[in-house]
Amino acid sequence: MVMAAEGARRPVIIAGPCSVESREQTLATYRGLAACGCVNMIRGGVWKPRTYPSCFQGVGEVGLEWLAEAKAETGLPFGVEVANSRHVEAALGAGADMVWIGARTTGNPFSVQEVADALRGTEVLVLVKNAQMPDTGLWTGAVERMLAAGVGPERLVLVHRGFAQTSGNEYRNPPVWHVALEMRRRFPELKMLCDPSHICGRREGLAATAQKAADLSYDGLFMESHVRPDEALSDAAQQVTPEQLGELLAGIRWRRETVDVPQFEADMERLRLEIDQIDAQLFALLSRRMGIAEDIGRIKRENDVIILQRRRWDEIVDNMVARAGELGLSPEFIRTILDAIHMESIARQNVVMNP
Ligand SMILES: O=C(O)C(=O)C[C@]1(C(=O)O)C=C[C@@H](O)C=C1
Numbered sequence: 001m002v003m004a005a006e007g008a009r010r011p012v013i014i015a016g017p018c019s020v021e022s023r024e025q026t027l028a029t030y031r032g033l034a035a036c037g038c039v040n041m042i043r044g045g046v047w048k049p050r051t052y053p054s055c056f057q058g059v060g061e062v063g064l065e066w067l068a069e070a071k072a073e074t075g076l077p078f079g080v081e082v083a084n085s086r087h088v089e090a091a092l093g094a095g096a097d098m099v100w101i102g103a104r105t106t107g108n109p110f111s112v113q114e115v116a117d118a119l120r121g122t123e124v125l126v127l128v129k130n131a132q133m134p135d136t137g138l139w140t141g142a143v144e145r146m147l148a149a150g151v152g153p154e155r156l157v158l159v160h161r162g163f164a165q166t167s168g169n170e171y172r173n174p175p176v177w178h179v180a181l182e183m184r185r186r187f188p189e190l191k192m193l194c195d196p197s198h199i200c201g202r203r204e205g206l207a208a209t210a211q212k213a214a215d216l217s218y219d220g221l222f223m224e225s226h227v228r229p230d231e232a233l234s235d236a237a238q239q240v241t242p243e244q245l246g247e248l249l250a251g252i253r254w255r256r257e258t259v260d261v262p263q264f265e266a267d268m269e270r271l272r273l274e275i276d277q278i279d280a281q282l283f284a285l286l287s288r289r290m291g292i293a294e295d296i297g298r299i300k301r302e303n304d305v306i307i308l309q310r311r312r313w314d315e316i317v318d319n320m321v322a323r324a325g326e327l328g329l330s331p332e333f334i335r336t337i338l339d340a341i342h343m344e345s346i347a348r349q350n351v352v353m354n355p
Contacts, residue, residue: 012191020044026067029042030042035242039245046080068095078097079099085118099115101126103198109141119146126156139179158192161198163176193220203229207248210223210249217257297352
């Protein structure tokens, strides 16, 4: 089990190869993960939803036999990705303990419904990954379809694997954390795992992403591990050996939710009071600012002038961003806040000008 300080949370760790490739690779990876003693369950893809037909499509049902053999040897349960009822039947027939619905499948309500129907009356663990779009809609819909099919909250788990993007970024699939946190708010009874492998797309950053998830109260991790990562037939760049995974996991701190220490509680209360007061001032100021935006809207309406004043807005942004250093705030944060203010100001003027 993962090292944990006293009182720390106990994470669920599911790890395994992106793709099950051969009997030897499956057994070797499984044995490595069992030996590292840090995983609760093995994952392995046998049907791969790849963008291009020329890519490795997975070994299919024979892979289930290898996973079942490795499970019998090590005692570690396993799960596979499923995208249709045939996959569910084959996986359960082979003794899978878990199935997961991948990002591409979550994005297709027909497929999700088919999988949900096939899972009716079963008892396996069901993991639902977020869809590729950075939005809670399809993810929520998939959860609702599972719940309606009788997959209860005690065996339904969310997996946050990041969201697709079109342009370059430090992440393969940027986490857009607030979407996952919103799912957490909507379904507080469901466990949520983070998949740093798909978020990062490369080994660098895996530990930092896993640590961030731990500090955002995720219940565990869903990660890729391959006995020879560089030779992997899919997602080679983001896989680590079982030993590397063990080291990575040992370095993560699963801090407790809170603690019963009087000094801590007193300090927190004092600081939170300050935050409450500052928030009250911030919002009183924002309210005044929006009132002025409405005054501007009235004048513009009388003079037939449009809402958006690009040059003026650029000036506001440039001035504040130039003060980022002195304020101790990042330019990105300043832009995000100003963007929200601008959008609200525009909305308020729109109501005044176009009632
Ligand atoms: O200065 C204006 O003309 C405004 O409408 C106000 C304001 C703002 O909220 O600061 C809003 C919209 C414009 O694009 C520029 C600035």
